[in-house]
Structure formats: structure tokens, C-alpha cells
Amino acid sequence: MNKKEIEEVFRRLNLLQDFHRQAPVLLWSEATGERLASSSEALYVKDGILHVRVESPSAGSELRLRSERIIDRLNGLVGRETVRRIKIEIGGKNEPSD
Numbered sequence: 001m002n003k004k005e006i007e008e009v010f011r012r013l014n015l016l017q018d019f020h021r022q023a024p025v026l027l028w029s030e031a032t033g034e035r036l037a038s039s040s041e042a043l044y045v046k047d048g049i050l051h052v053r054v055e056s057p058s059a060g061s062e063l064r065l066r067s068e069r070i071i072d073r074l075n076g077l078v079g080r081e082t083v084r085r086i087k088i089e090i091g092g093k094n095e096p097s098d
Contacts, residue, residue, distance in 0.1 A: 024050050024074040024083050031073040036062060048084035050074070053091050060088045 010019035024045055029037035039059040043051045050071075054060045063070070067086045075081050 020078055020080060020082060021045055023078045027074060027077045031070050031077060045083060050083045050086045051089070052086055053089050057090055060090055063088055
């Protein structure tokens with residue numbers, strides 16, 4: 001299923017706004033590239049802040065350095081300004097967040 005088909009399903013369910021708000025989570029690996037995506041996990045978007053967990057401090061540093069480009073890429077992929085900032089937490093991927 002491509003992005004347009006997914007958008008259509010969410011539109012029919014009257015959830016399109018929620019889709020656009022959370023789409024950066026789904027598009028994380030496309031926006032960051034395979035290497036950074038493999039050491040990080042986009043968790044959720046709240047109030048324009050994308051919460052991301054990284055496996056190590058070095059991955060966090062790389063993400064901080066690339067964050068402006070990633071934000072621009074994510075917003076471009078979504079088609080609107082959804083993410084204003086990225087908040088980084090250190091911890092292994094797929095660990096429960098507090």
C-alpha cells in the first residue's frame with residue numbers, strides 16, 4: 001500500500017489529521033536512511049515534537065547533527081510541517097518508554 005492509498009483509508013475513517021500528525025513515525029527510515037534508522041526508533045509525535053529513541057550516545061550525536069535535514073525531509077514526505085523539533089532519548093530500540 002502506498003502513501004496515497006493509506007491516506008485515503010484514513011480519510012474515509014475521518015482520521016486523516018491523525019495520520020498526518022503521526023506519519024513521520026512511519027516515514028522515519030525513509031527520511032534518515034538505513035544506517036541511522038537501524039540505530040534509532042521514532043516513537044510518536046506530540047505538539048510538533050518527534051520523540052526518538054537511539055541505541056547509543058554516538059547515534060544521538062549523529063541525529064542531533066542531522067536533525068534539521070531530517071525534519072525538512074520528514075515534512076517534505078508528509079507534505080506539511082508536522083515536525084518542528086526532534087527530542088532524543090538514549091536507550092535500546094524497542095524498549096518500553098516511561
